[in-house]
Amino acid sequence: MKPAVEAKSVSKIYETAGHAPVKALDNVSLAIAENEFFTLLGPSGCGKTTLLRLIAGFEFPNGGHILLQGQDIAHLPPDKRPVNTVFQHYALFPHMTVAQNVAFGLRMLKRPQAEIGDSVRQALALVKMEAYGARRPSQLSGGQQQRVAFARAIAPHPKVLLLDEPLSALDLKLRQAMRLELKRLQRETGITFIFVTHDQEEALTMSDRIAVMSAGHVQQVGEPLAIYESPVNRFVADFIGDSNFLDGAVVKTAKGGALIKVAPNFLIETSAAGAAKGDKVSLALRPEKITLAQPVKGLPRGVVREAVYIGNSTTYMVEIDGGIGVTVRESNSLSGQSHFAVGDRVGVVVEAGAARLLAG
Amino acid sequence: MQRTQISAWLGVAPAWFVIGIFGVLPMLIMLGISFMVADPYGGVEPAYSHEAYIQFLFERDLDDSLIFNPIYLNIVLRSVGLAAITTALCLIVGLPVAYFIARQPESRRDVLILLITIPFWTNLLIRTYAWILILTRNGVVDARLQSVGFEAGTFDLLYTNTAVLIGLVYSYLPFMVLPLYASLEKMDFRLAEAASDLYANRWRVAWEVILPLAKPGIVAGCLLVFVPSIGAFIAPDLLGGGKRMMLGSLIYFQFATARNWPFGAAVSILLMAFVMLALLVYARVNKGQGLPAGGH
Amino acid sequence: MRSHVGQYPGLRIWAALFFVFLYAPMVVLISYSFNTNKLAMIWGGFSVRWYEKLFTTGGIADAAFNSLVVAVIATTVAVVIAIAAALVLVRQRPFGGAGISTALISMPLIVPEIVTAVATLMFFVIAKAAIGFDFGIGNIVLAHIVFCIPFAFMPIRARLSDMDGTMEQAARDLYATPWQAFRYVTLPILMPGVIAGAMLSFVISLDDFIITQMISGPGTTTLPVYIYSMIRNGITPEVNAASTILIAASTVLVTIYWYVSRPNAK
Numbered sequence: 001m002k003p004a005v006e007a008k009s010v011s012k013i014y015e016t017a018g019h020a021p022v023k024a025l026d027n028v029s030l031a032i033a034e035n036e037f038f039t040l041l042g043p044s045g046c047g048k049t050t051l052l053r054l055i056a057g058f059e060f061p062n063g064g065h066i067l068l069q070g071q072d073i074a075h076l077p078p079d080k081r082p083v084n085t086v087f088q089h090y091a092l093f094p095h096m097t098v099a100q101n102v103a104f105g106l107r108m109l110k111r112p113q114a115e116i117g118d119s120v121r122q123a124l125a126l127v128k129m130e131a132y133g134a135r136r137p138s139q140l141s142g143g144q145q146q147r148v149a150f151a152r153a154i155a156p157h158p159k160v161l162l163l164d165e166p167l168s169a170l171d172l173k174l175r176q177a178m179r180l181e182l183k184r185l186q187r188e189t190g191i192t193f194i195f196v197t198h199d200q201e202e203a204l205t206m207s208d209r210i211a212v213m214s215a216g217h218v219q220q221v222g223e224p225l226a227i228y229e230s231p232v233n234r235f236v237a238d239f240i241g242d243s244n245f246l247d248g249a250v251v252k253t254a255k256g257g258a259l260i261k262v263a264p265n266f267l268i269e270t271s272a273a274g275a276a277k278g279d280k281v282s283l284a285l286r287p288e289k290i291t292l293a294q295p296v297k298g299l300p301r302g303v304v305r306e307a308v309y310i311g312n313s314t315t316y317m318v319e320i321d322g323g324i325g326v327t328v329r330e331s332n333s334l335s336g337q338s339h340f341a342v343g344d345r346v347g348v349v350v351e352a353g354a355a356r357l358l359a360g
Numbered sequence: 361m362q363r364t365q366i367s368a369w370l371g372v373a374p375a376w377f378v379i380g381i382f383g384v385l386p387m388l389i390m391l392g393i394s395f396m397v398a399d400p401y402g403g404v405e406p407a408y409s410h411e412a413y414i415q416f417l418f419e420r421d422l423d424d425s426l427i428f429n430p431i432y433l434n435i436v437l438r439s440v441g442l443a444a445i446t447t448a449l450c451l452i453v454g455l456p457v458a459y460f461i462a463r464q465p466e467s468r469r470d471v472l473i474l475l476i477t478i479p480f481w482t483n484l485l486i487r488t489y490a491w492i493l494i495l496t497r498n499g500v501v502d503a504r505l506q507s508v509g510f511e512a513g514t515f516d517l518l519y520t521n522t523a524v525l526i527g528l529v530y531s532y533l534p535f536m537v538l539p540l541y542a543s544l545e546k547m548d549f550r551l552a553e554a555a556s557d558l559y560a561n562r563w564r565v566a567w568e569v570i571l572p573l574a575k576p577g578i579v580a581g582c583l584l585v586f587v588p589s590i591g592a593f594i595a596p597d598l599l600g601g602g603k604r605m606m607l608g609s610l611i612y613f614q615f616a617t618a619r620n621w622p623f624g625a626a627v628s629i630l631l632m633a634f635v636m637l638a639l640l641v642y643a644r645v646n647k648g649q650g651l652p653a654g655g656h
Numbered sequence: 657m658r659s660h661v662g663q664y665p666g667l668r669i670w671a672a673l674f675f676v677f678l679y680a681p682m683v684v685l686i687s688y689s690f691n692t693n694k695l696a697m698i699w700g701g702f703s704v705r706w707y708e709k710l711f712t713t714g715g716i717a718d719a720a721f722n723s724l725v726v727a728v729i730a731t732t733v734a735v736v737i738a739i740a741a742a743l744v745l746v747r748q749r750p751f752g753g754a755g756i757s758t759a760l761i762s763m764p765l766i767v768p769e770i771v772t773a774v775a776t777l778m779f780f781v782i783a784k785a786a787i788g789f790d791f792g793i794g795n796i797v798l799a800h801i802v803f804c805i806p807f808a809f810m811p812i813r814a815r816l817s818d819m820d821g822t823m824e825q826a827a828r829d830l831y832a833t834p835w836q837a838f839r840y841v842t843l844p845i846l847m848p849g850v851i852a853g854a855m856l857s858f859v860i861s862l863d864d865f866i867i868t869q870m871i872s873g874p875g876t877t878t879l880p881v882y883i884y885s886m887i888r889n890g891i892t893p894e895v896n897a898a899s900t901i902l903i904a905a906s907t908v909l910v911t912i913y914w915y916v917s918r919p920n921a922k
Contacts, residue, residue, distance in 0.1 A: 016750065058825050078828040091826035095844045104840075105830030156831065368751045371744035374737040375805060379760050383802040386779035387767070393778055403781065453674060456664070460671040463662065474914045479678050481856075482906045483863040485880050486899040489887055490681035493688060500684055530681070533674075552662045562664065570662070591768025593866055598887065608770040615774050615870065625778070628771045635768060 002070045003031040004192040005055060005160055010064035010074075012050050024050040025061070026216040032160075032194060037186050039195045041203040042213035043239065048196045051213075052162050055194065057081050068159060079108070084153035085162040089169060090145045092137035098124070098148050099133035105156040123151040126185065143174045150182075154189060163195045167202065179205055200240050204228065212236050233359050237284035244285040244326045246355070250275045258357070263322040266300035269352035282358045287329040289354040292316065292339065292346045299347030302326075304340050314338040318346060387632075394625035402619040412626035432610070432627075439606040440634070442521070443589035446528040450536035450585045451578065453529070458540035458577070459570070462547070473541065480534035488527050488594045495523050495599065519601035527595030532588055536581040543577030544570075576646055583642045590638075591631050607631050682903060689896035706897040716898060719882035722793060726868075726878060727861040729797050734804035734857045735850060738812050741805075743842075746816040747824075764803040772803065773870040780871055793876045796868055800861045807860050808853035811917055815849025848916045855913035859906050 012025040025047045032038045040048035053059045055066060057078035066074040073081050084105065092101050102123050106116040124130045127147035137145055146166060153161055163182075167175045183206050186193045197203055203210050204224045212219045212227060212235075220232045231237035234245060248262035258275050260268050260283060268283060275281055295301040302320035309332075316328045326348065332338055340346060394412050396404040417433060418426040461472045479487060494500045497516040505514050517523045547570070555569045556562070571578075593608035602609065607627060614624025689707075693700030710716055741761060745754055764772065776799045783789035791798070823845060827837035843850075865880040872881055879902060886895045 056825075056829055058828070078825070079831045079833055083829075085826070085829045087822050087826055089820065089822065091820060091822040093823065093826070093841055093845075104827070104832075108827075108831035108833075108836060152830070364748060365752060368744045368748040369753060371740045371748070372753065372757045375741045375757065375761055378733075378737060378798075379763060379802055379805060382776070382779070382798050383764055383767075383772075384760070386775035387771075389779055389782060390771075390775040403785075453677075456667055456670045457674045459664075460667045470914075470918065474911065475675060476678070477914060478907050478910050479682065481859045481863070481910045482682070483865070483880055483899075483902050485863075485865045485884060485887075486685070486902055487681060489883075489895070489899065490685040492887075492891065493684050494681060530677070533678070549662060562662065565662065566664070587766065588768060591770050593770045608768065611770050611774055612866075615777060621778065624774055628774055631768055631771055635766065639766065 002034075003067070004034045004036065004069060005032040005194065006030070006065075006067040006070075007051065007055075008065040008067065010051070010054060010061045010066060012047075012054060012059065013062045023216050025054070027064070028216070028218055029064075030211055030218060030221065032192060034192055035190050037183070037193045037195065037206060037208045039197060039203040039207035039210045040213060041197055041200060041210050041239075042219075043198055046213040047216040048198075048213050049164060052085075052164055052194065052196050055160070056083055056085050056162050082156075082159045083162060084156060084158040084160075085164060086146075086149050086153045086166045088165045090137075090149040090166075092145055092148055092152070094137055096136075097133065098129065098135050098137065098140070101137065101148060102133075102152045102155050104152065109156060119155050119157075123155040124148075126154065126188065127151045142170055143178065146170065146178065150185065154185075154191070158191065160192045160194060161189075163193060165197055166195075167197075168199070175202075182206060204240070212239060214239070229356075231284060231356060231358070234282060234284070237356065237358065242287050242327065242329075244287060244290075245358075246283045246285060246324065246326070248281060248283065250277050250279045250281060253277055257352070260355075260357075263300065263320055263324050265322060266320055266324070266348070268350050268355050270355045270357050271353065275357060283355040284358055285326070285350065285355040287315065287327045288313075289351065290326060290328040291349045292318070292328055292330060293349050295345040295347045299349060301345060301347050304342050304344045304346055307338055307340060307342050309338060314340075316340060316346075318348060320348060390625045390628055393621055394629050396622050398620045398622045400619070402621065404621050409622070412620075412622035415623055416626070416630070435605050435607060435610050436630070438521075438604070439590050439608075442525060442528060442606060443586050443592075445525060446532065446589045447536075447582050447586045449525070449529050450533050451582065454533060454536040454540055454581065455574070455578075458537050458544050458574075461537075461541055462544035463549075469545070473538075476534050476537055480538070484531055484594055485598075488531065488598050491523070491527055491530065491599060492518060495526070518599065519603060521600070521604055523599040524596050524604050524606070527599040528589050528592055531592070531595055532585040535584040535588070539580040539584060540574060540577040543574050543580075547573045579642060579646045583638055586638050587635050590634055607634075685896055686900045686903065689893065689900040691893065691896075694893065706893040707901075710894045710897045713894070715877075716879075716882055719877045719879045722796075722876060723862055723879040726793065726796050726800055727858050730800035730804050730861045731808070731854050731857040733797075733801050734808045735812075735854050737801075737805055738808035738853055739846070739850065742809060742813040742816050743838075746813055747821065761806050761809050763806075765806050769864075769866045772799075773867040776867060777870040792873075795871055796876055796878070799867050799871060800864065803864070803867070804857035804861055807856040811852035811856065811913075812846065812849040815846055815852075819845050852913050852917040855909050855916075859909050859913075862902070862905065 007028055007030045010025055010028045011023070014022045014024055028047070028051065040051060042048045050059070054061050054074070057073070057076055061074055064074070065072050068081065068083065093104065096104070099120055102120045103116050106119055111119070120133070121130065124133060127150055129144065129147050129151060132140065132144065132148070137148065140148065149166070167178050170178060179202060195206065207224055209221060209223055210227050211221045214235050220227060220236045227236065228240055231240060237243045238245070246262040246268070248260040248268070250258050251261045251267070252259040253275065256271060258270055260270060260281060262268060262283065268285070270283065293299060300320055302318045304316050305319050305325070306317040308315045313329050313331050316330070317325055318328055319325050328348070330339060393404055395408055395410060397407045397409045397411070399405050414426070415432070417428060419429040421427050461469055464472065492499070495517040496502070497513045497518070499515070502513065502515040506512055517526070551573065552565050552569050555565045560568060590606075591608045592606055593612050596604050596606040596609045597612070600609075605613070607630070611624050611627045611631065614620045614627065690702050690704065691699055692703035692705060741757065744751060745758060780790070780795050823841050824837050827841040828834070832840065863880060865884060868878050869881050869884060872878065879898070883895060883898050883902070886892065886898065
């Protein structure tokens with residue numbers, strides 16, 4: 001089956017008089033499957049919005065191809081592409097009612113009046129806004145405007161829906177509710193979603209697959225679990241969730257496993273991924289994968305330097321004897337108490353396979 | 361890239377066409393005419409001459425020798441002087457008013473600004489003419505004085521420098537108040553509170569905080585008053601009675617009555633030079649602020 | 657409650673005197689126009705006889721008609737030119753000609769009116785002598801378009817800058833051609849700016865005296881030029897009446913402008 005959208009070696013360079021040209025996208029290739037909820041995730045300036053705008057047709061690439069169901073659309077204007085966008089700040093037309101907003105695309109496509117009426121009703125019903133057709137956008141709350149923006153983009157039945165950080169203008173509670181809502185809408189409509197966000201939690205909860213981007217490159221593409229559990233490089237490990245980065249040397253390899261020494265009395269066992277004895281390597285280790293214990297013999301030991309209470313858990317900064325520091329997150333006791341206090345001597349337990357060997 | 365540049369030029373092309381042909385071209389023609397020979401029946405003879413510029417300061421005697429003639433220099437000095445005094449008076453009158461309005465609640469602020477805007481957009485000719493009714497012998501004030509026993513003509517300011525000055529200040533006061541207001545209204549008033557918290561009394565607050573922050577407005581306002589004042593025609597014509605000529609009325613006179621185009625053009629060039637000078641000073645003082653957005 | 661910080665004694669009185677100064681001449685003028693007494697300075701009771709006399713005297717109706725024709729045409733053309741220029745100067749980035757185009761459009765604001773007036777006069781005289789270029793009242797319209805453009809441009813540009821640029825993108829995304837996006841989205845949202853710009857142009861054109869005075873000939877007299885000649889012929893109550901009509905027109909137009917251009921206006 002052909003991918004819904006495919007980017008082939010796409011490059012985009014911005015030139016500003018008096019400045020060095022900026023490579024917003026550098027030879028990016030991606031394939032997004034039909035009916036997929038696909039997320040472009042990365043910090044601002046990573047190129048994710050540029051890629052979205054290239055797919056929408058607001059900008060044209062300097063090189064490469066953008067295929068929509070196998071057909072190159074890279075140089076078509078936006079009105080010639082069966083692709084619609086939900087804008088970050090919704091961009092609802094203030095001089096039109098909600099219904100007129102939703103009907104706009106269908107009117108431009110010169111659909112018959114009766115069909116427009118039906119489609120508008122359906123689209124508004126889908127987002128539970130049937131009762132608001134006659135209102136103006138300015139009379140709606142942020143969440144309602146968001147729903148209208150969605151209905152407007154979905155009404156012409158696009159092949160692909162582009163969502164440019166659509167939840168970023170909402171407050172936290174509403175944002176969380178809308179995540180589930182968007183997921184439901186994607187299931188019900190069966191449309192391919194390409195979702196742009198800088199919020200890793202959003203990406204992890206909603207996506208079928210995620211592309212993590214940085215500095216105009218795609219760093220990793222994969223399902224949320226793979227991205228979180230098996231980051232391929234330091235950037236991904238750092239950007240998604242929290243990580244301790246530990247430098248060390250391979251002291252032993254055996255049967256696909258390796259033993260890495262990160263401090264004099266601190267050895268970590270991990271999958272080898274082609275490492276050989278004596279190699280200098282980096283490890284990523286999630287704070288919640290470390291447990292603290294009594295400072296018994298045989299364990300790497302250290303002192304709790306800071307303990308930050310964050311409700312259901314506590315984050316500890318532990319200084320391990322021999323110099324390195326690690327961050328540890330542990331659930332609190334049933335009564336809500338932290339298990340350790342600043343100044344306590346502790347032992348550090350890292351299960352085999354908890355740490356991830358990083359490429360590069 | 362290229363295509364968008366071309367379509368951009370197409371968008372501004374009508375403005376370039378109209379302003380270019382009917383705005384810029386006439387100015388260039390005027391510059392050319394200032395270096396030609398006057399035709400006594402109006403118009404010019406197509407021959408080079410810088411006589412028009414010499415005429416500013418000198419008169420030709422019968423034997424063609426140059427005699428210093430201060431009459432035009434006096435007009436230049438009067439224009440610059442009156443424009444400068446007008447600017448200063450507008451600032452003194454306008455600054456407290458702009459500040460007062462900026463400190464009002466928003467709804468009242470809007471109405472007060474509208475009240476300033478209405479005269480601003482009302483015909484200058486009419487607004488100046490109205491002053492004749494007030495300043496003249498047997499005018500509003502003089503008539504009141506007569507009715508309490510003074511002689512007719514006790515109050516008669518018409519056709520004096522004072523009358524011209526009143527007319528100029530009245531004409532251009534809104535040009536000062538509006539930019540002053542614009543910069544004072546934007547001012548974060550917590551800065552004044554911070555200064556006061558740091559032991560400045562209210563006059564020191566005005567001097568050390570409010571005035572420096574109002575500077576862009578002050579500079580823009582001064583420019584917007586000075587430039588039209590120095591080239592004013594209506595106020596000197598109606599209230600100065602043609603005897604108190606300024607550059608504007610001198611230019612008008614060359615075309616309407618004296619029919620000396622090259623000299624009129626040369627005076628216009630001189631006036632433009634003063635305007636350019638004022639703009640240059642403005643750009644210097646207000647670095648990076650751009651030109652004031654004129655009107656409102 | 658506000659503290660005493662930034663409160664200065666006498667401000668309120670100063671501001672009150674300022675407004676008296678601003679409006680006194682206009683109030684005097686307007687009240688005289690309704691004074692029945694021929695000797696303007698003595699109040700003889702309310703009357704509209706000067707207005708009646710004004711309208712029965714020939715000339716003023718023609719002048720008013722000329723003023724309206726000039727103002728309507730100049731405003732229409734200036735607004736269209738200003739919209740095109742504003743679309744480029746606000747929306748097209750980067751544009752190499754942005755700085756110089758803005759300077760050109762602002763030029764008529766900077767050149768003293770009297771200089772514009774005589775330069776335009778010489779231009780038309782020479783154009784007529786050289787290539788027979790003379791449109792009569794059309795000359796006045798052309799001169800007015802030049803100085804109306806910046807006044808139409810400013811509020812349109814301001815409105816366009818405030819307008820969310822993604823509106824047009826949203827329209828294009830929803831299958832609108834560039835023209836449809838302009839017609840159905842940009843223009844309606846821009847409308848308050850267009851109305852404001854049109855009001856300003858109209859008032860400026862209607863009020864212009866010096867430039868029109870220089871280039872108008874017999875049969876192309878406008879209202880301000882007519883009023884000037886009346887003033888020159890001596891102060892009569894009819895001048896007051898004619899002036900009052902013009903003040904009323906400006907006031908109405910500026911109030912409409914103010915109303916549509918308030919930041920929260922729809």
